[in-house]
Amino acid sequence: MMYDQTRAQQPSDGRPGSAGRRTPGPEPLLGAAERADVTQRLRHALNTFSTSPLEALEEAETAFDEAAAQLMSALTERRRTLHAGWHGKEPEPQGEELRHALRQYSEMTQRLLRM
Numbered sequence: 001m002m003y004d005q006t007r008a009q010q011p012s013d014g015r016p017g018s019a020g021r022r023t024p025g026p027e028p029l030l031g032a033a034e035r036a037d038v039t040q041r042l043r044h045a046l047n048t049f050s051t052s053p054l055e056a057l058e059e060a061e062t063a064f065d066e067a068a069a070q071l072m073s074a075l076t077e078r079r080r081t082l083h084a085g086w087h088g089k090e091p092e093p094q095g096e097e098l099r100h101a102l103r104q105y106s107e108m109t110q111r112l113l114r115m
Contacts, residue, residue: 026107026108026111029071029074029075029078030067030070030071030074034070038063038066038067038070041059041060041062041063041066042059042060042063042064044059045057045059045060045063046060075108075112078108079108082101082104082105082108085101086098086101
């Protein structure tokens with residue numbers, strides 16, 4: 001069997017011309033600045049462990065607590081937005097609107113379970 005370069009460059013759905021294109025994933029729950037800040041603090045803790053282990057551990061714990069609090073806040077806001085998008089609307093949402101909301105809840109829950 002010979003190697004088919006054209007076929008190898010096609011995405012798994014077999015559509016020609018869309019090789020290399022990816023469906024965008026879900027947006028991060030935390031903004032770039034928040035992620036960078038927590039990452040920098042954690043990196044600092046890791047780099048200073050050899051000279052001051054207790055302080056490094058406390059800094060890592062604080063970075064973890066801050067990240068967890070920011071994630072909880074982001075998840076609460078995301079839930080509020082999702083809920084407001086379908087609950088109590090007049091006229092009552094139907095078919096595709098409800099399916100879209102269900103898909104969003106499912107995706108968010110699955111992301112949480114993968115953590």
